[in-house]
Amino acid sequence: MNKNLTYFVQQDLQFHAKNPMNFGLLPDLDFVSGEHNPSCGDFVTIGGMIQDGKITNLCFQGSGCVISMAMASKLTVAVVGMSLEQVQQLDEQxxxxxxxxxxxxxxxxxxxxxxxxxxxxxxxxxxxKI
Structure with missing residues (x-):
């Protein structure tokens, strides 16, 4: 990655960590689930709404490092419209x-x-639902 692109990515991550999108849990969620990283103390709770087997809304709350908070923020936008099967297939890539x-x-x-x-x-x- 070139130097300018690296700088842009770092700024984008900082922005999402400081100004997270969809921060705060909404009422009437179909699910709420949390995870904690005991090695660093980061924690995230994700809540979502589902309709016709697809994510229609996603929100979160939590605290942690730039990467964990930026990922939570970006994830709330990236997965809207995904099927539940697609969500379960998310991986490192x-x-x-x-x-x-x-x-x-x-x-x-x-x-x-x-x-x-x-x-x-x-x-x-x-x-x-089973």
């Missing part, structure tokens, strides 16, 4: 695409935090 950078093993835990909360919430939602 999707995380890096959403963030716009490659993460090392330690920082990948930060990127995964909100995705794990989302996937757990979707799974709990699906199990409640």
């Amino acid at each position: 999707v995380i890096e695409k959403i963030l716009g950078l490659t993460l090392g093993m330690n920082r990948m835990k930060c990127g995964w935090l909100s995705v794990m909360a989302l996937q757990k919430g979707v799974l709990l939602y699906q199990q409640s």
Whole structure:
């Protein structure tokens, strides 16, 4: 990644961490699920609305490092319209695409935090409908 692009990505992540989109849990959510990273203290709670098997709204609350908060913010926009099956298939490559950078093993835990909360919430939602 060139120097200008790296700077842009860093600024974008800082912006999302300081001015997160969809921050705060809404009423009447179909699921709410949280995850915590005990090694650093980051935590994220994701809430979502589902209609016809697709994510229609996503919100979060939490506290943590720039990567975990920026990922949660960006995730609330990136997955709207995805099917529940697509959400369960999110992986490291999707995380890096959403963030716009490659993460090392330690920082990948930060990127995964909100995705794990989302996937757990979707799974709990699906199990409640059986």
